[in-house]
Amino acid sequence: MGKLTILALRVALAMVLAGSLFVQVWMVPLLSTDLEEAGAPTGPRIALLTIVVLGIVTVQVSLVCVWRLLTMVRRETVFSHAAFRYVDVIFGAVAAASLLMFGLAVILAPGGTAPGIVLLICGASLLIAGVALIVLVLRMLLAQAVARDAEANHLRTELDEVI
Numbered sequence: 209m210g211k212l213t214i215l216a217l218r219v220a221l222a223m224v225l226a227g228s229l230f231v232q233v234w235m236v237p238l239l240s241t242d243l244e245e246a247g248a249p250t251g252p253r254i255a256l257l258t259i260v261v262l263g264i265v266t267v268q269v270s271l272v273c274v275w276r277l278l279t280m281v282r283r284e285t286v287f288s289h290a291a292f293r294y295v296d297v298i299f300g301a302v303a304a305a306s307l308l309m310f311g312l313a314v315i316l317a318p319g320g321t322a323p324g325i326v327l328l329i330c331g332a333s334l335l336i337a338g339v340a341l342i343v344l345v346l347r348m349l350l351a352q353a354v355a356r357d358a359e360a361n362h363l364r365t366e367l368d369e370v371i
Contacts (some may be wrong), residue, residue, distance in 0.1 A: 209281050217278055221235045225271050228264050236260055255315050259308050266305040273298045287350075287357040302340040309333035 236257060243253045273294040280286040280294075313329040 211282075214278055214282050218275065219274055219279075221271050225268060228268050228271075232261060232264050236264075252315055252319065256312070259312050262303055263308045265360070266301040266308065269301040270298050271303075287354050289354065291350060291354075292347070295343065295350060299340055299343045299347065302336060302343055306333050306336040306340060309336055 239260065240253070240257055243256070248256075276294050277286060277291060280288070280291055285291075309329060310333040313326050313333065316329065317326045319324075
């Protein structure tokens with residue numbers, strides 16, 4: 209991967225991280241105020257705000273892990289066992305985001321929310337779970353690449369001994 213590509217990805221990651229921090233610090237309190245003024249009950253309001261904040265945290269955790277993986281790509285150390293830690297954390301964050309989205313549907317279902325909106329949120333939860341499964345498949349591909357890299361290094365060492 210070229211230096212320009214890595215730089216572009218890092219700029220995009222930094223912008224998304226900055227935007228998510230803005231939403232956490234500025235927009236979530238405004239949402240809380242709006243829900244309070246609309247007369248939303250305290251329990252569901254706090255649950256909704258918690259889900260929003262935790263959902264943003266899952267995105268931030270994933271962004272940091274992708275940043276670390278990009279660093280490993282730049283250093284050409286991505287095909288190592290250290291990369292698994294970041295991929296596993298990304299998988300966990302995406303799976304948690306899927307559960308949070310489903311929790312949002314559960315909170316909105318008994319209220320005055322249209323059933324179609326609740327179904328759309330459930331569909332989004334399934335879509336996010338699908339992304340988690342894609343990350344899991346990519347982890348398996350990484351495992352194969354690490355094994356092949358280790359095997360190639362071993363064969364290279366044996367060839368050097370023969371020569």
